[in-house]
Amino acid sequence: xxxxxxxxxxxxxxxxxxxxxxxxxxxxxxxxxxxxxxxxxxxxxxxxxxxxxxxxxxxxxxxxxxxxxxxxxxxxxxxxxxxxxxxxxxxxxxxxxxxxxxxxxxxxxxxxxxxxxxxxxxxxxxxxxxxxxxxxxxxxxxxxxxxxxxxxxxxxxxxxxxxxxxxxxxxxxxxxxxxxxxxxxxxxxxxxxxxxxxxxxxxxxxxxxxxxxxxxxxxxxxxxxxxxxxxxxxxxxxxxxxxxxxxxxxxxxxxxxxxxxxxxxxxxxxxxxxxxxxxxxxxxxxxxxxxxxxxxxxxxxxxxxxxxxxxxxxxxxxxxxxxxxxxxxxxxxxxxxxxxxxxxxxx
Amino acid sequence: xxxxxxxxxxxxxxxxxxxxxxxxxxxxxxxxxxxxxxxxxxxxxxxxxxxxxxxxxxxxxxxxxxxxxxxxxxxxxxxxxxxxxxxxxxxxxxxxxxxxxxxxxxxxxxxxxxxxxxxxxxxxxxxxxxxxxxxxxxxxxxxxxxxxxxxxxxxxxxxxxxxxxxxxxxxxxxxxxxxxxxxxxxxxxxxxxxxxxxxxxxxxxxxxxxxxxxxxxxxxxxxxxxxxxxxxxxxxxxxxxxxxxxxxxxxxxxxxxxxxxxxxxxxxxxxxxxxxxxxxxxxxxxxxxxxxxxxxxxxxxxxxxxxxxxxxxxxxxxxxxxxxxxxxxxxxxxxxxx
Numbered sequence: 001x002x003x004x005x006x007x008x009x010x011x012x013x014x015x016x017x018x019x020x021x022x023x024x025x026x027x028x029x030x031x032x033x034x035x036x037x038x039x040x041x042x043x044x045x046x047x048x049x050x051x052x053x054x055x056x057x058x059x060x061x062x063x064x065x066x067x068x069x070x071x072x073x074x075x076x077x078x079x080x081x082x083x084x085x086x087x088x089x090x091x092x093x094x095x096x097x098x099x100x101x102x103x104x105x106x107x108x109x110x111x112x113x114x115x116x117x118x119x120x121x122x123x124x125x126x127x128x129x130x131x132x133x134x135x136x137x138x139x140x141x142x143x144x145x146x147x148x149x150x151x152x153x154x155x156x157x158x159x160x161x162x163x164x165x166x167x168x169x170x171x172x173x174x175x176x177x178x179x180x181x182x183x184x185x186x187x188x189x190x191x192x193x194x195x196x197x198x199x200x201x202x203x204x205x206x207x208x209x210x211x212x213x214x215x216x217x218x219x220x221x222x223x224x225x226x227x228x229x230x231x232x233x234x235x236x237x238x239x240x241x242x243x244x245x246x247x248x249x250x251x252x253x254x255x256x257x258x259x260x261x262x263x264x265x266x267x268x269x270x271x272x273x274x275x276x277x278x279x280x281x282x283x284x285x286x287x288x289x290x291x292x293x294x295x296x297x298x299x300x301x302x303x304x305x306x307x308x309x310x311x312x313x314x315x316x317x318x319x320x321x322x323x324x325x326x327x328x329x330x331x332x333x334x335x336x337x338x339x340x341x342x343x344x345x346x347x
Numbered sequence: 348x349x350x351x352x353x354x355x356x357x358x359x360x361x362x363x364x365x366x367x368x369x370x371x372x373x374x375x376x377x378x379x380x381x382x383x384x385x386x387x388x389x390x391x392x393x394x395x396x397x398x399x400x401x402x403x404x405x406x407x408x409x410x411x412x413x414x415x416x417x418x419x420x421x422x423x424x425x426x427x428x429x430x431x432x433x434x435x436x437x438x439x440x441x442x443x444x445x446x447x448x449x450x451x452x453x454x455x456x457x458x459x460x461x462x463x464x465x466x467x468x469x470x471x472x473x474x475x476x477x478x479x480x481x482x483x484x485x486x487x488x489x490x491x492x493x494x495x496x497x498x499x500x501x502x503x504x505x506x507x508x509x510x511x512x513x514x515x516x517x518x519x520x521x522x523x524x525x526x527x528x529x530x531x532x533x534x535x536x537x538x539x540x541x542x543x544x545x546x547x548x549x550x551x552x553x554x555x556x557x558x559x560x561x562x563x564x565x566x567x568x569x570x571x572x573x574x575x576x577x578x579x580x581x582x583x584x585x586x587x588x589x590x591x592x593x594x595x596x597x598x599x600x601x602x603x604x605x606x607x608x609x610x611x612x613x614x615x616x617x618x619x620x621x622x623x624x625x626x627x628x629x630x631x632x633x634x635x636x637x638x639x640x641x642x643x644x645x646x647x648x649x650x651x652x653x654x655x656x657x658x659x660x661x662x663x664x665x666x667x668x669x670x671x672x673x674x675x676x677x678x679x680x681x682x683x684x685x
Contacts, residue, residue, distance in 0.1 A: 062536035062537065062538060062539075063507075063536055177627045178399075179627060180627070207398035207399055207563065208398070208563070208565070208604060208607040208608055209398065209603060209604060209607045209624045210398075210627070211607065211609075212607040212609075212621050212623065213623065213624075215609075216623075234536060234537060235609070236537070236611040237566075237608065237609030237610060237611045238609050239611075240609060240610065240611045240612055240613045240615070240616070241609045241610075241613075241616060243613075260613045261613050261614065264611065264612060264613050264614075265614075274538060275537055275538060276611065278537055278538050278540070278541035279537055279541070279566070279611055280541075280544070280566045280567050280569065280570035281566055281610065281611065282565055282566040282569060282593070282605065282608045282610060282679055283610060283679045288545060288548070289541040289544055289545055289570065290541070291538065291541040291542045291545060292538040292541075293542075295506050295508070295509075295539070296506075296536075296538075
């Protein structure tokens with residue numbers, strides 16, 4: 001583990017810390033469908049991404065794009081039924097987690113990969129104290145005694161900057177404010193020192209001033225621990241502040257993947273371009289906002305060809321017939337658009 | 348633009364906190380709105396921003412007279428509406444309508460769109476005689492960009508953005524003069540949010556509407572508003588034109604709020620300073636003495652705990668600010684949209 005190998009496609013911001021099998025976490029051509037009474041919804045249709053130690057990958061998309069379902073599949077918390085994995089792999093240190101025994105997967109959860117959720121109030125158990133829920137992990141997974149587990153839990157609460165951690169140990173989740181609960185959940189997810197942290201909309205339910213505090217905290221903890229982080233969000237502002245790389249999802253596919261600076265400077269997919277154009281900006285006095293017309297597709301009936309074609313201002317006949325694969329455009333970026341080159345090269 | 352359509356004066360809404368089951372006794376007051384005054388001019392949009400718990404939604408409910416204020420008044424064209432009841436209140440309701448945040452819970456799932464949009468006419472039959480209502484509803488659907496053919500559909504057959512359009516159509520049905528929008532786009536995805544914002548702007552131009560636009564998203568508020576009021580713990584701490592608030596904020600809370608908004612531009616990452624506020628918003632049951640922001644403020648002095656700062660124009664500034672130490676500070680690097 002001590003030898004440092006820089007991965008061949010090391011993205012900017014990558015710590016490049018050595019892992020025996022190169023990639024830390026890889027999702028490879030993942031496919032998930034939801035079988036419901038009304039029909040089969042194809043929620044994930046071939047998603048491939050990876051995250052390395054010390055780097056932040058932002059997965060950006062709107063509701064229904066499949067960003068959270070991908071994360072749930074990685075964690076092994078997908079509701080089955082209705083959700084079924086129909087193809088692909090999720091490799092952690094090169095080993096496919098989808099083919100592991102439950103026992104093996106359980107060992108990865110918490111120690112290998114941990115996750116934090118949008119709504120901390122429903123993610124924490126309301127009938128146990130916050131301290132107990134954190135200490136429980138040390139007792140069950142590390143075999144510590146009560147006193148030592150408590151000491152470690154208080155240390156964790158301290159690390160996420162909860163004031164008076166000792167006094168707060170015996171509080172129940174409802175006694176915490178929204179921002180504090182989010183901190184408590186972060187403390188819980190980081191207790192076993194995971195290598196990858198998946199943060200699913202961690203600040204969406206919070207006010208801006210608290211959001212800034214939480215994002216700072218996450219960035220700091222990630223730096224200290226050299227964790228890989230997958231940040232799932234719909235917020236282009238938060239992404240611009242913290243991400244190294246961005247994967248943009250639409251209708252269960254990655255439509256664009258790029259370094260954060262490239263993506264904002266020159267989007268290589270019309271959907272990304274549309275998203276960036278449609279947000280009002282604090283530092284601009286806007287006139288009419290440019291919008292993406294229409295609605296995201298019904299996942300039970302995804303249009304043939306490029307799924308974005310009914311909403312795309314650049315759509316040509318080919319877009320209605322052929323599904324564009326995710327291909328390299330220039331260096332270190334990829335786009336699933338037939339006209340990606342034109343988009344990137346436009347003045 | 349100079350005529351005031353709505354004048355709000357010293358509006359207060361307290362909710363009692365009670366204890367006990369049989370013998371209820373009041374043990375405190377949640378001071379949700381605590382002395383708010385502003386004017387809404389005809390044809391303008393007044394944005395109201397603040398974090399959760401600052402009282403902005405309570406303000407909406409009191410403006411609509413869905414809740415009686417504890418004190419103060421809301422004057423619509425010279426008439427104090429907080430005193431109205433019965434027929435007079437019903438007649439007034441035609442003029443002030445509300446668009447709610449959650450398009451999933453604000454529409455009755457058992458009513459078709461036709462019924463939902465026809466209901467206002469049933470309460471106010473003078474607006475549209477019975478025979479012409481279907482046509483009116485179709486017209487409304489068309490106005491908000493929905494297909495008039497969908498008049499017989501139920502709310503669940505529409506997406507979130509479309510439902511919000513239905514909510515807007517319903518608010519428009521009686522041709523009001525004022526629409527209070529309470530977080531109308533915060534439940535929507537970015538691409539849909541922009542569509543709804545553009546729709547609100549279009550309708551304002553078409554019908555000369557005045558909006559009170561309540562939101563927590565400062566970028567959205569800047570985009571739509573002519574003037575902006577910033578609320579903290581039940582009080583307005585700063586009010587001014589959109590330029591005054593965003594380019595020349597003088598209240599520390601406004602400055603902190605603005606600085607915390609993430610800007611969708613990675614190149615700005617290292618050249619902006621975020622003013623970090625520590626701690627959380629205090630409880631509105633027992634707000635801090637003096638200035639309510641002092642517990643989180645980096646400028647706080649003894650005077651802040653003793654004296655409530657009034658919302659007034661202060662030296663070196665061009666708009667009212669409720670801070671003893673109000674001082675201009677540029678937070679948002681301004682540049683005009685291309």
